[in-house]
Amino acid sequence: MIYDCAIIGGGPAGLNAALVLGRARRTVALCDNNRPRNRVTHASHGFITQDGVTPSEFRRKAYADVLKYPSVQHYAVPVTEIIKEQGTFTVVVEGSEPIRARKVLLAVGLDETLPDLPGVGDVYGTSVFHCPYCDGWELRDQALIAIGDHPRIFHIAKLLFGWSRDVVICTNGTQVLDDEQKRQLSAKGIRVTEQRVAALHSEQGKLTEVEWTDGTRLARSGGFVMPQWTPHTVRFASLGFDTNEWGGIKTNELGESSVPGLFAAGEAATGMGAQLITAAASGSMAAMGVNTALMEEAFQE
Ligand SMILES: Cc1cc2nc3c(=O)[nH]c(=O)nc-3n(C[C@H](O)[C@H](O)[C@H](O)COP(=O)(O)OP(=O)(O)OC[C@H]3O[C@@H](n4cnc5c(N)ncnc54)[C@H](O)[C@@H]3O)c2cc1C
Structure with a gap:
């Protein structure tokens, strides 16, 4: 099977993207190794309707929303490599068969060093x-x-x-x-x-x-x-995407990078610390970018 989109990273950016794509009836492989940047904190603030929620409760609710949509498949595994060949992507995951996808959305966030x-x-x-x-x-x-x-x-x-x-x-x-x-x-x-x-x-x-x-x-x-931040995207640098001054993946307004078919959202795209709500918003935009690209391709066939 070839998924419409593989989303790498299940923080607010990746989860909101999965929600939008699931609702658009796209097949999605959502790969996440459950190491969000805010895992050390007791409560998250500033996200309307979710002010004061614990990070684990936020994720529990988000996965409940996303996995209602039957075309979204959750892989609780780290992604170790992504290879682009002839217009499709192979996503190599630990302990399972590689996943194939037409589009990839990187929403892997930042590695934080105190x-x-x-x-x-x-x-x-x-x-x-x-x-x-x-x-x-x-x-x-x-x-x-x-x-x-x-x-x-x-x-x-x-x-x-x-x-x-x-x-x-x-x-x-x-x-x-x-x-x-x-x-x-x-x-x-x-x-x-x-x-x-x-x-x-x-x-x-x-x-x-x-x-x-x-x-x-x-x-x-x-x-x-002031922690130091390194985007988790560095491990996928062989894909050849352009980056901004903080190492985030440069994208257009719809989240597409300089590599056709490769999208980025959340802190993987900013390269610096942001917020849950801005990450979720950029995940939503990138999902619309992915869906638009798939739609345009379908009308050119
Ligand atoms: C101490 C602290 C307190 C914070 N408090 C708040 C707050 O109160 N309000 C607020 O709005 N924001 C807060 N933040 C910031 C917030 O956590 C981030 O802005 C937000 O999590 C970014 O979302 P994201 O989806 O880009 O990345 P993340 O939430 O970090 O999600 C990235 C996901 O990708 C996964 N991943 C990474 N690499 C791989 C891989 N190779 N394979 C598979 N999965 C992978 C990770 O496990 C993770 O689940 C806080 C951050 C910290 C550190």
């Missing part, structure tokens, strides 16, 4: 996050710290001013803020330290103190860090 801060793994997803829009409300008016050795920390510092007036910015041993930026932050009561972090101390996932390498400590109850 900064090298001792103790960060104990608090990330509980009291320390990376996105104020996702978790700023829960940390509102608290004693916050934002740690980052990248110039973008300036943007995060200004953003956090909307959620708390007790914010410390730590550039962790680097000098990424210039004097004018420090002046602007100081004018708003945002303190800046260039000290290096020795450890984040916590109790049951709740940040309690930040310790610097000189042994001094500061009480903080929440914060933000």
Whole structure:
């Protein structure tokens, strides 16, 4: 059998794409190895009707929606390779026969690496996050710290001013803020330290103190860090798609990449952290792109 579309990745992007294609009566192989980026967090916010849902409940509901459509087949396996030959794709999966498809939609998201801060793994997803829009409300008016050795920390510092007036910015041993930026932050009561972090101390996932390498400590109850992101698409780079400055797959408005028949959605396409709702929306658009391409081909036969 040749599926109309193989969707690789079952996060909000891939699941919404599967929903749209299933409803369009397309045969879909939805391959997912269940390692979504937000698996460490306790609740997801900012998705209308789903505000505060746990990531596992979000996925349970999404799979229930998608698998109502009989033309969608779920493969709970990692995809290891994708080969394009004469207009069709072969999707190699672990522990099963290869899957053949006319179109492929990559919705594999990002691999996230936390900064090298001792103790960060104990608090990330509980009291320390990376996105104020996702978790700023829960940390509102608290004693916050934002740690980052990248110039973008300036943007995060200004953003956090909307959620708390007790914010410390730590550039962790680097000098990424210039004097004018420090002046602007100081004018708003945002303190800046260039000290290096020795450890984040916590109790049951709740940040309690930040310790610097000189042994001094500061009480903080929440914060933000800047992870590094690498799109999971790098393992499929031999397909030859163009990428944007963050490594995301460049697409047109309907999600098609520079490789005909290969589509991308969600964080696989942005190459940087986004949100559940934007990932789902781009999955929906890409599904319409896939369906349109299949429809046009049918009318040319
Ligand atoms: C701590 C934290 C908190 C967050 N909080 C929020 C929040 O409150 N609100 C919000 O909107 N967003 C939040 N996000 C961001 C949100 O998780 C992402 O924006 C969203 O998950 C991106 O969707 P996606 O479909 O592109 O990728 P993902 O959800 O990461 O899904 C990608 C899927 O592809 C699968 N996959 C990858 N490679 C393969 C392969 N080779 N074979 C098979 N399957 C594969 C993965 O297992 C995964 O299931 C948070 C993120 C983190 C880390």
